[in-house]
Amino acid sequence: MATRLRRFPLSPLALVLLLAVAGLIALAMRLAEPDYGLPWLYAFRGQKSAPPEALVVGLDKAGVDWLAFSADRLETEAPGLAACLPASVRRELARASNVEDLPRGLLGCLFQALGALDPTTVVIDIHFYGTTDAVNDSLLEQGLRHLHRPILLEKVQAASLGGAAVRERPAARFRAVSQPGFFVVEWRDGDTFRYVASQPDFPGLRSFPSLAAEAEGVPLLLPGTAEPHFRLLNFYGPSGTVETVSFLDILTGHYTRSLAGRVVFVGASHPKGIARRDDFETAWSSSGGGDLAGVELAATGFLNLLHGEALYRLPGAGDWAAAMAVGLAMLALAVAITGFWGAVAALLVAAVYVVAAGAAFASDALWLPIAAVLYAFAPLSLLAAIGLGYRQTSAVLYRLLPRRIAVALVHDHSRTRSDALVTDATVMVVDLVSSTALAEGMSETEYNQKMTQFFNLLNRSVEAHGGMVLKYTGDGIMAVFEARRRSANHAEQALDSAVAIARALDSAAQTGPALHVRMGINSGRIAVGEIGADTRSSIDAMGDAVNVAARLEQMAKQDSDANRTVILVADATIRLTDQWLERSIPVGKRTIRGRQGEVWVFQLEWRPASPS
Numbered sequence: 001m002a003t004r005l006r007r008f009p010l011s012p013l014a015l016v017l018l019l020a021v022a023g024l025i026a027l028a029m030r031l032a033e034p035d036y037g038l039p040w041l042y043a044f045r046g047q048k049s050a051p052p053e054a055l056v057v058g059l060d061k062a063g064v065d066w067l068a069f070s071a072d073r074l075e076t077e078a079p080g081l082a083a084c085l086p087a088s089v090r091r092e093l094a095r096a097s098n099v100e101d102l103p104r105g106l107l108g109c110l111f112q113a114l115g116a117l118d119p120t121t122v123v124i125d126i127h128f129y130g131t132t133d134a135v136n137d138s139l140l141e142q143g144l145r146h147l148h149r150p151i152l153l154e155k156v157q158a159a160s161l162g163g164a165a166v167r168e169r170p171a172a173r174f175r176a177v178s179q180p181g182f183f184v185v186e187w188r189d190g191d192t193f194r195y196v197a198s199q200p201d202f203p204g205l206r207s208f209p210s211l212a213a214e215a216e217g218v219p220l221l222l223p224g225t226a227e228p229h230f231r232l233l234n235f236y237g238p239s240g241t242v243e244t245v246s247f248l249d250i251l252t253g254h255y256t257r258s259l260a261g262r263v264v265f266v267g268a269s270h271p272k273g274i275a276r277r278d279d280f281e282t283a284w285s286s287s288g289g290g291d292l293a294g295v296e297l298a299a300t301g302f303l304n305l306l307h308g309e310a311l312y313r314l315p316g317a318g319d320w321a322a323a324m325a326v327g328l329a330m331l332a333l334a335v336a337i338t339g340f341w342g343a344v345a346a347l348l349v350a351a352v353y354v355v356a357a358g359a360a361f362a363s364d365a366l367w368l369p370i371a372a373v374l375y376a377f378a379p380l381s382l383l384a385a386i387g388l389g390y391r392q393t394s395a396v397l398y399r400l401l402p403r404r405i406a407v408a409l410v411h412d413h414s415r416t417r418s419d420a421l422v423t424d425a426t427v428m429v430v431d432l433v434s435s436t437a438l439a440e441g442m443s444e445t446e447y448n449q450k451m452t453q454f455f456n457l458l459n460r461s462v463e464a465h466g467g468m469v470l471k472y473t474g475d476g477i478m479a480v481f482e483a484r485r486r487s488a489n490h491a492e493q494a495l496d497s498a499v500a501i502a503r504a505l506d507s508a509a510q511t512g513p514a515l516h517v518r519m520g521i522n523s524g525r526i527a528v529g530e531i532g533a534d535t536r537s538s539i540d541a542m543g544d545a546v547n548v549a550a551r552l553e554q555m556a557k558q559d560s561d562a563n564r565t566v567i568l569v570a571d572a573t574i575r576l577t578d579q580w581l582e583r584s585i586p587v588g589k590r591t592i593r594g595r596q597g598e599v600w601v602f603q604l605e606w607r608p609a610s611p612s
Helices: 012-036 038-045 061-077 079-084 087-094 104-115 134-145 172-177 208-215 247-251 294-307 318-337 339-364 371-400 403-411 435-440 444-464 490-508 544-558
Strands: 054-059 121-125 151-153 179-182 194-196 230-232 244-246 263-268 421-432 467-472 476-482 517-532 537-542 566-570 584-591 598-604
Touching: 012 038, 012 318, 012 371, 038 339, 054 247, 054 294, 061 079, 061 087, 061 247, 079 104, 087 104, 087 134, 104 121, 104 134, 104 247, 104 263, 121 208, 121 294, 134 172, 151 208, 179 208, 194 294, 208 263, 208 294, 230 294, 244 247, 263 294, 318 339, 318 371, 339 371, 371 403, 403 467, 421 444, 421 490, 421 544, 435 444, 444 467, 444 476, 444 490, 467 490, 467 537, 476 490, 476 517, 476 544, 490 517, 490 566, 490 598, 517 544, 544 566, 544 598
Parallel strands: 054 244, 054 263, 121 151, 121 263, 151 179, 517 566
Antiparallel strands: 194 230, 421 476, 421 517, 467 476, 517 537, 566 598, 584 598
């Protein structure tokens, strides 16, 4: 990296404001992390196979439609199911149009068929709607008895809030053959990423994932410990990643694989098949769908607990601190280095952090915050690096060129290299007398300091009178004066500036070495533009008026001694001002070397400034 670290270009107040803004950004983006950071981490990790210990038996709309259509001919289409269902339940089944219309007796037959496949347990994520009758309830009870400690859903209203209430299961007879559980996903306007693991209002009620994991022999809690209020979900992929079969395949005997050692989750797997929505947006959702059904969320939570794959975040304010640390490192590099390399350095830090966060997510299920880094600190760092780089480049350009020309070069994008500014102006060429002898009598440092003071004096005087120093010529300058205001007279501005320079040098001689200059001044049409090669150029003024001013400065050296400042002015300048005509001495017509015709030359009279 060719660019060196510069002095940190921010004031203490700006630094405090930057820290405050960074803190607020990190805090705000922490709340948006599930929607803007988590999808990137899943994309980095990719989809992975779900462990085999869970099976989702989906109550889908296609199965409901088939059963309703075939209810009166089940003896030929599904003899086993026909033998399980009495005629009254079949008539009820013929009227079913969605999952919630399925009679409880049919679910009893489903549980009998599942029991024959010997699952570890069955988690039933179903709300029992409709009226209770003896036939359906008896079939449902028989089906539950075929299962090993099945887990039935307790309907919990506003589960994550105080003052909630529990709706009883449809018949007291079911309590003896099942255990209660609940599964509540935190409601939020965005992607789902966690579920309620415990509820202070119902301390004895356990979540589906916890009960299922314990059924598989996983001890979740040590004596005296309590479950957290929420657990994070670690999704394996989009909808259907956890193995899912239709409940119709179980009922009709098409699915015959043993379920030994597996937990079965039964619930609506087709969101459009139920009146009450039970699908949730996740980081794997897309505009084309892919939302996960609640029953698959419960199965995912169970597999996370079983294999120790549940996501976890840094404790306390760790997320905020991590985002702040990375963001401030990016901003510090952007501000300290600036420009292209500052932006590259900041983005490199972001890239390294995001890759590290992705690796930690994939290998250890550690969810590090990246939303603030990607969506806030990266753009801020780019803006800071580019903005400060632009400011520093502009500052350098303003030191090298007159501000007006520098601004035109930076902001006028329509300008080409061959374009030149053509204007009426007065040109002043100034050169220091006996600079070689001055350098001989000083050290290099002293001479540099003296020349810096000299050039500062010239520049202040020129700019104070409306001119601009176009270039430095070794031990002198070329200045240009334009009438940018209607009331201004560029000739008078140049002559006033010349006298001010002479008087300032005379005053400076009171406390240091005497410095004298020779000046040549002329007015006319000039062109200001770039000169040089295609790969490197400089700004210069061109035209006959410029050449005459330069020759007058050389002529002043030849016609005078080194003990005073001499100002020679061409008649083209004198004619533009009345006040200086009487204060100038005609030198006569002079021939300008290399130029045809003669020029009337005047010497400007000036007096030292009166002592104050």
